[in-house]
Amino acid sequence: MNQNSRELAGFFLEGNIDEALRIVRECQRDSTSLEVFSSLFTPAMNYIGELWENSEINVADEHLATAVCDMVLSQVFPGYVKGEKVTKKAMLLCLEGEQHYLGLKMINRLFEENDWATKYFGSNLPLEYAVSTAVEWKPSVIALSVSIVYHLPKLKEYVMELESLPHKPLIIVGGRLAGKYDLRPYCSENTLIMNDITTIGNWLGQYQLGEKVNAI
Amino acid sequence: MKKLPIEELAISVTEVMYENDPTLMDRYGDKGRRKCIEDNEHHFKHLQTAYELQNGQFFTEYALWLNGILSKYGMTEELLIENFKLIDDLLEREYKEYEATNDLRNYLASAVQSLQESALTAAEKGRG
């Protein structure tokens, strides 16, 4: 892990928002959002997880770090001003019970920066509510995030039901478990499974490019 | 598939543990007992998940992960192995008819084996 991430994790644990903001803003000057998320935030939070696993920090420390991380994300990446004609729509949600939403919040930002209108639901969205919003709003993409193994049995239900909606949205699955296991058995052949944030970053770029080519 | 009565099972296992070793109550009190029930709920939750996904690897990895955490608090793998054996006894005794019992017992056995193997590797590293 790089020095910056370690330092950032330290400030998260101290509850030092000002210093955390300073590091992130410095890093932001010559990096894309994708790079800031993948090389600064993600390793910092994973390091927090390691410290907890090794009982070097307790649950309260972990929660404080999480809260500070969340606040810093919101301050550094506030409401995104979208371009003129935003026609692409995406919904982003965590499976029922899933509380790990920080990663998805970053993914949401990437969608926004690529001119998507998004509805980002944070943690724990039961399927029936996801379905009712999707039926009404008709997003072309629905992104699902899953981090904890005991939420996995629900994944298939989400994928099957959302993929069979009348407007046939594309389902993209990601989160900590997508990087660790083969999630294909719990998806369909149409589902896109993405191991990490760089994969979705590239996909969003390609999609944008495809649109431009089609427009010519 | 029928859901396991997780809370009930966790309480039964904890009761047996405390009956087998009365000093536990003296050492850890009621708080320890509650924590033990909570831990066992997690064990059953992961067993159930492995069954629903038809993949014992998920339970074994959970056991190794948890054992890593417990070892930081100075606990040996014996404790977890003992706990899993009690779960196995309970399933054999009272859930013979239950459709998942065979699979669950297999997952427990593989997890115990992996815990023993990892303890051996750790001991060898310690010596080497």
Ligand code: B12
């Ligand atoms: C912060 C944290 C929490 C917070 C979450 C708060 C929040 N708002 O997110 C709280 C305190 C609530 C929490 C609770 C728990 N946690 Co927790 N948590 C973490 C920690 C330290 C960091 C997670 C994080 O934010 N990582 C940074 C983000 C950016 O990474 P990410 O989520 O993987 O997301 C990236 C990619 O996966 C991807 N991505 C994410 N979503 C999507 C979606 C799509 C579509 C795509 C394409 C990509 C994508 O992009 C992101 C950017 O890189 C991790 C450590 C770890 N290694 O992950 C443990 C960790 C995940 N937690 C763990 C555990 C055990 C728990 C609890 C069960 C603890 C408990 N006993 O209560 C609960 C379960 C809660 C629940 N029901 O979900 C364990 C899981 C271990 C295991 N083997 O299952 C971990 C690994 C800690 C550890 N080292 O042991 N946790």
